[in-house]
Amino acid sequence: MNRNVILTCAVTGAGDTTGKNPNVPVTPRQIADSCIEAARAGASVAHIHVRDPETGGISHSTDHFREVMERVREADTDIVMNITAGGGGDWTPDSEDPTRGGPGTDIQTPAERHEPVGELLPELCTLDCGSLNFSDMVYINTAEWLREHARLVQQAGVKPELECFDLGHVWFARQLQQEGLIDGDPLYQLCLGIPWGAEADTETMLAMRNKLPDNADWAAFGIGRHQMPMVAQAMLLGGHARVGLEDNLMLKKGVMATNGQLVEKAGGIIENLGGRVMTPAETRERLKLRDPSTGKIVGGEA
Template identity: 70%
Template sequence: MNKNVIVTAAVTGAGETTKKSSHVPVTPAEIAQSAIESAKAGATIAHIHVRDPKTGSLSHDPALFREVVERVRESETDVILNLTAGGGGDWIPSQEDPTTGGPGTDIQTPEERHEPIGDLLPEICTLDCGSLNFGDQLYISPTDWLRKQARLIQESGVKPEMECFDTGHVRFAKQLIDEGLIDGDPMFQFCLGIPWGADADAETMLYMRDKLPDNAHWSAFGIGRMQMPMAIQSMLLGGNVRVGLEDNLYLDKGVFATNAQLVDKVVTTMGGLGAKPMTPQEARKHLGLRNPYGKAD
C-alpha cells in the first residue's frame, strides 16, 4: 500500500461533458480556478486540457493553455501542472469515402501536439502510448509519431507521463525507455475502463503494474462510477491516484460534483486507510521535477 500518494485532479478533459454538468470548467479562468481549488483540497497535480470558451468544445489553442498556466502560476497556490499533449488524434472514417476522415476527425502532427509543451514548459505532460478504438472512433498515435514526440518532450526537459489505455501501450512505453527516449525514472498512467481499452478492474491493474520497470512511478484511474474504486485500488497496490471531472461527473448517484469535491472525497477516503496526499514540493523531489516557481524544495 502507498501511504504517501500523488493525487492528480483532471479538471476538464476533452469530452462533451459540458453539456451534462455546469461544473465542468470551460474558460481559461474557470479551468485555472478549478485547478487552484483542487490543489487547496489536496491535489498534488492538476492535469490540464483547454476548451473553446464560446462552444465548450475541445481546443488546441496555445494561447488558451498559456492563459491557464499563467493564472495558476501567478496564484498563491502551489500545484504541479501536467498539460495534455495528446492533441488531435481523433479519426472518424467518412461514410462517403472511408479512406478519408469524416466530420469530427481531428488530427495533429507530433510537432503540433508538442507546441504548448515546448512553449510553456510545464513540469509534466502526457504522452499517449498507442492507438486505440476509443468508443466509436479511433484515437491515432502511430509509433513513429510517438518516437518523434517523445524526443521533443525529452529535449524540452519536461517529464512525460506515459498514458497507457491498453496492455500493449505499456509494452511500447518500455520500448521508448529502452531506446533512450525517456529520461530518469519513468512515469506511467493506467487509463482504465474506456471503451475499448483495458478493463477497470483489479486484475488488469495488477497485470499492468507487474509489467513496469522496477524504477517506475505509476498511477491509475477509472471512469464514471469506477473512479473512486480504481483510485483506492491503485493506492492499495502501491500506486498513485487520479480523480476529476475529465473522468467522472458525479460525487454520488445523481449528485453532480466539482473537482474540489472529488479531490476531497478521495483524500478523505485515503486518510481513513492511513494514507495522505503528497505536497507538490514532495512530489517534485520524488519524481525528479524542476520547480517552475523558483522556490526551494
C-alpha cells in the same frame, strides 16, 4: 501498499461533457480556477486540457494554455501543472468515403501536439503510448509519431507521464525507455475503463502494473463510477491516483460533482486506508520535476 500518494485532478478533459455537468470548466479562467480549487482541496497535480471558450469543444490553443498556466502560477496556492499533449489524434471514417476522416476527426502532427509544452515548459506533460478503439472513434498514435513526440518532450526537459490505455501501450512505453527516449525514472498512468481499452478492475490494473519497469512510478484512474474504487485499488497496489471531472461527473448517484469535491472524497479514501496525499513540493521531489520558480530540477541538476 503506497501510503504517500500523488493525487492528480484532471479538471476538464476534451469530451462532450459540458452539457452534462455545469461545473465542467470551459474558459481559461474557469479552468485555472478549477486547478486552484483542486489545489486548495489537497490535490498534488492539476492535469489540464483547454476548450474553445465559445463552444466548449476541443481546442489546442497555446494562448489558452498560457492563460491557464499564468493564472495558476499567480495564485497563492501551489500545484504541479501537467499539460495534455495527447490531443489531435481523433479519427472517424467518413460515411461516404471511409478513406477520409469524417465529423469529429481531429488530427495533429507530433510537432503540433507538442507546441504548448515546448513553449510553456510545464512540470509534466502526457505522452499517450499507443492507438486505441476509443469508444466510437479511433485514437491514432503510430509508433514513429510516438518516437518523434518523445524526442520533442525529452529535448524540452519536461517529464512525460506515459499514458497507457491497454497492455500493449505499457509494452511500447518500455520500448521508448529502452531506446533512450525517456530520461530518469519513468512515470506511468494506467487509464482504465474507457471502451474499448483496459477494463477498470483489479485484474487488469494488476496485470498492467506487473509489466512496469522496476524503477517506475505509476498512477491509475477509472472513469465514471469506477473512479473512487480505482483510487483505493491503485493505492493498495502501490501506486498513485487521479480523479476529476475529465473522468467522472458525479459525486454520487444523482449529485453532480465539482473538482474540489472529487479531490476531497479521494483524499478521504486515501486517509481512511492509512495514507496521505503528497504536497506539490513533495511531488516535485519524488518525481524530480523542474521547479517553476527556479527552473532547476528538484533533487537533481539544473
